[in-house]
Amino acid sequence: QQPVQSPQAVILREGEDAVINCSSSKALYSVHWYRQKHGEAPVFLMILLKGGEQKGHEKISASFNEKKQQSSLYLTASQLSYSGTYFCGTEWGSGGYQKVTFGTGTKLQVIP
């Protein structure tokens, strides 16, 4: 089942903050976040495991609420380089294996 991301698109001015949300209808083992710039392959940002932990990558951090089956990506003091499409991938499955299914993405544009 594909996770749902919101918002679908957002425009920020440099220095502003943004939150991207990801929710799933299925119980999750982990949540993966990737960023894809136009014409390029997706690039890994972070993985969050069960336990509601929060992780950070420079000024980008994320949380994972296992009970709510939700994750949020926080971008603080945004930079022009943050522009791109952000995908959350949710890992779920049974039978000893899991697969990662991605949401439809959130297009983020940071302007001067």
Added chain:
Amino acid sequence: GAGVSQSPSNKVTEKGKDVELRCDPISGHTALYWYRQSLGQGLEFLIYFQGNSAPDKSGLPSDRFSAERTGGSVSTLTIQRTQQEDSAVYLCASSLARNTEAFFGQGTRLTVV
């Protein structure tokens, strides 16, 4: 190689022809994924390999699509009797194990005319 390699990078084919897309994952990566991305769209899951086994083929759009992986390494995605709606970028990713970073290849841009 240092990263995930996909070939060809671009493929233009006539409707009804068969195509093969190749993915060379990072050496030692046991998990391999195929995704499809249509213009401006998200990443559509196609198939997942753990070693040579494909425990989940649920994402394959139709029986015209098939994939295999040999030697726990190279994978081939085959599309038979291509249709115009098959036009997309096909991305391959590999990871060392569960809950680890997946590395994506640059993709194969398939255009069916």
